[in-house]
Amino acid sequence: xxxxxxxxxxxxxxxxxxxxxxxxxxxxxxxxxxxxxxxxxxxxxxxxxxxxxxxxxxxxxxxxxxxxxxxxxxxxxxxxxxxxxxxxxxxxxxxxxxxxxxxxxxxxxxxxxxxxxxxxxxxxxxxxxxxxxxxxxxxxxxxxxxxxxxxxxxxxxxxxxxxxxxxxxxxxxxxxxxxxxxxxxxxxxxxxxxxxxxx
Amino acid sequence: xxxxxxxxxxxxxxxxxxxxxxxxxxxxxxxxxxxxxxxxxxxxxxxxxxxxxxxxxxxxxxxxxxxxxxxxxxxxxxxxxxxxxxxxxxxxxxxxxxxxxxxxxxxxxxxxxxxxxxxxxxxxxxxxxxxxxxxxxxxxxxxxxxxxxxxxxxxxxxxxxxxxxxxxxxxxxxxxxxxxxxxxxxxxxxxxxxxxxxxxxxxxxxxxxxxxxxxxxxxxxxxxxxxxxxxxxxxxxxxxxxxxxxxxxxxxxxxxxxxxxxxxxxxxxxxxxxxxxxxxxxxxxxxx
Numbered sequence: 196x197x198x199x200x201x202x203x204x205x206x207x208x209x210x211x212x213x214x215x216x217x218x219x220x221x222x223x224x225x226x227x228x229x230x231x232x233x234x235x236x237x238x239x240x241x242x243x244x245x246x247x248x249x250x251x252x253x254x255x256x257x258x259x260x261x262x263x264x265x266x267x268x269x270x271x272x273x274x275x276x277x278x279x280x281x282x283x284x285x286x287x288x289x290x291x292x293x294x295x296x297x298x299x300x301x302x303x304x305x306x307x308x309x310x311x312x313x314x315x316x317x318x319x320x321x322x323x324x325x326x327x328x329x330x331x332x333x334x335x336x337x338x339x340x341x342x343x344x345x346x347x348x349x350x351x352x353x354x355x356x357x358x359x360x361x362x363x364x365x366x367x368x369x370x371x372x373x374x375x376x377x378x379x380x381x382x383x384x385x386x387x388x389x390x391x392x393x394x
Numbered sequence: 395x396x397x398x399x400x401x402x403x404x405x406x407x408x409x410x411x412x413x414x415x416x417x418x419x420x421x422x423x424x425x426x427x428x429x430x431x432x433x434x435x436x437x438x439x440x441x442x443x444x445x446x447x448x449x450x451x452x453x454x455x456x457x458x459x460x461x462x463x464x465x466x467x468x469x470x471x472x473x474x475x476x477x478x479x480x481x482x483x484x485x486x487x488x489x490x491x492x493x494x495x496x497x498x499x500x501x502x503x504x505x506x507x508x509x510x511x512x513x514x515x516x517x518x519x520x521x522x523x524x525x526x527x528x529x530x531x532x533x534x535x536x537x538x539x540x541x542x543x544x545x546x547x548x549x550x551x552x553x554x555x556x557x558x559x560x561x562x563x564x565x566x567x568x569x570x571x572x573x574x575x576x577x578x579x580x581x582x583x584x585x586x587x588x589x590x591x592x593x594x595x596x597x598x599x600x601x602x603x604x605x606x607x608x609x610x611x612x613x614x615x616x617x618x619x620x621x622x623x624x625x626x627x628x629x630x631x632x633x634x635x636x637x638x639x640x641x642x643x644x645x646x647x648x649x650x651x652x653x654x655x656x657x658x659x660x661x662x663x664x665x666x667x668x669x670x671x672x673x674x675x676x677x678x679x680x681x682x
Contacts, residue, residue: 219417219455250558251589253600257619261673282526291561370616373655373666378673 197340198234200275200310200329202226202241205387207325207345209241209380212360214279214314217246221290224365225259226275226310227266236274236310242378243365249278250292258366265378275310276300277327287313289335301332308332312343322349350390359386401434409441412448419455422448430465443469450482454489462486477503477512484516493524514539518552529556547573547583554586563594581611588620597627598635605643608650615654621647622678648678 202210206226213222224243230236242265244258263273276296280287289297289311300309311330318324325348329341345351354360362382364375376382404425411422426449429435438445446465453462463486469479480503487496500517503510518539521532536553543549554569570587577583588603601624607617625644628634655671658664 218419248586248589250561250593251586252593253589253620253623254616256623257677260677261670264673264676265669282523290559369667369670373615373670374664376667376669378667378669 198236198308198310198329199341200236200238200312200343202238202325202327202343202345203228204345204347204350204391205384206238206241207327207348208351208354208359208387209243209363209383210277210279210312210314210327211319211351212354212363212383213241213243213246213365215355215360216363216365219281220246221249221278221281222246222365223249223276223278223290223293225262225273226277226312227262227269227271228274229271230274230304230307230309234307236307238274238310239271241277243363243380244377245367246365247367250290252292252295254366254370255292255296261366262378272304273300274304275312277312277314279314280316287315289313289330294335297330297332297335308341310341310343311335313337322352324348347391350387353390354383354386357386359383362386400428401432401437404428405434405437405441408445408448412444417451417455419452422452423456423458426452430461443472447478447482451485454485457489459486459490462489477507477510481512481516484513484520488520488523493520496520497524509542511543514543515549522556529560532556544572545576547576547580550576551583551586554590558590561593563590566590567594581607581614584610585614585616585620588617592620592624597624597631598633600624601628601640608647612650613654615651618647618650618654622651651678 206228210224213224222243223245224241226238226241228237228239242262244262245255259273266273276293278289278293293311297309297311300311309332311332312327313330315326315328318326325343325345327343328337329343330336331338331341363380364377366377369375369377408422408425411418426445429438429445430449435442446469450462450465450469453459453465466479466482466486469482473479480499484496484499487499497520500513500520503513504517518532518535521535525531533553533556536549536556540546540549540553550569550573554566554573557566557569567587567590570583570590573583574587584603585607588600588607591600591603600620604617604620604624607614608621611617621643625640625647628640629637629644634640651674655666655674657666
């Protein structure tokens with residue numbers, strides 16, 4: 196069965212909010228969840244990593260190690276990676292660091308495919324679209340046969356309008372301010388929970 | 395009606411953003427709206443013009459083109475023939491997607507004065523937009539600029555950025571070395587140099603560079619984490635010239651990181667995030 200990615204509202208919101216928080220930067224992060232026997236990727240949460248020097252690896256390595264421990268303490272795993280580019284107009288492509296990570300994830304999730312997601316800015320205007328496209332983990336080209344879905348994409352747009360992206364912190368920010376909760380981002384989690392309760 | 399105290403704090407905050415070169419466009423526009431086009435503008439005095447420039451750029455970032463144009467026209471009226479204002483006019487064209495129009499503007503301004511640094515830089519920024527898949531074009535323009543204006547650390551960093559994305563590490567490192575020569579006391583250049591060396595796989599050199607950064611800036615988590623990463627690799631892969639020294643410095647790095655992640659005695663300083671603290675202890679192999 197071909198792979199598919201389903202993002203929880205929490206995970207989807209965090210990815211889009213991360214991109215919105217640092218609009219003039221490339222941002223990246225990892226996906227936390229499970230992969231089913233059929234290769235379906237169930238993304239429960241997202242952990243935002245970097246917005247500075249995204250082409251450099253050492254802090255990425257530290258962040259991955261910390262994120263992996265955090266995931267396994269929750270009986271989950273790192274199941275993929277996301278990237279959002281700074282330009283809305285130029286076609287997005289996976290950076291060389293992203294490519295190296297995609298290869299690394301492909302090894303750790305084998306025989307299944309990891310979920311390698313790129314923000315698709317053209318689709319942000321459509322409130323029903325997750326605005327994320329899955330890439331083939333080997334060719335790094337958009338995969339026509341790997342659908343990406345999230346049950347409530349409109350929730351994310353609401354989060355943007357409500358300015359929730361200001362509550363989000365990534366690993367880069369944590370390195371500057373040690374109080375930042377980049378692994379859990381509980382502030383965002385609480386907002387999403389509050390909204391989900393009203394649906 | 396905007397209050398006078400919110401105007402005063404907006405003026406102070408916006409001045410701080412300009413001083414630090416912070417590009418927080420949403421906040422800038424929100425604060426600026428308390429001032430722009432109101433009587434409060436008088437309180438800016440001579441800073442009015444820097445404020446208008448800052449407001450225009452923030453407006454461009456948020457797609458508020460008419461507002462940007464309004465501010466730019468006011469600047470052009472006050473400072474006709476100014477290269478700084480022409481750069482804003484070009485940025486407005488770029489933001490609107492009229493790349494050909496921006497190119498025409500920059501080409502004609504450079505024909506009049508080929509040493510117009512502001513416009514030379516805009517030309518390079520435009521080249522990045524116009525050739526997203528071919529970085530050799532902006533790189534060519536930038537190296538040409540640096541042939542003449544070689545004392546410009548910002549330009550060397552931009553070159554490092556362009557090479558680093560390819561990635562071409564020897565060229566990236568060369569560009570960073572030039573920035574370091576120009577600003578040897580700037581720990582960011584050295585940190586970036588260390589991180590680039592690590593990324594390129596040259597762990598012994600990264601190790602030395604990271605130690606210099608830690609020496610310069612003793613409370614930097616990034617630097618000590620980098621020292622730990624290098625020590626681990628050097629000891630595991632037996633690449634160290636003097637393993638006992640690496641071991642000692644590795645222990646020093648562990649101590650410093652434990653300190654940086656401990657709960658401060660002064661409660662108002664704020665506690666480190668608990669999730670990260672546990673993870674870092676594990677990373678430091680203090681907790682198994």
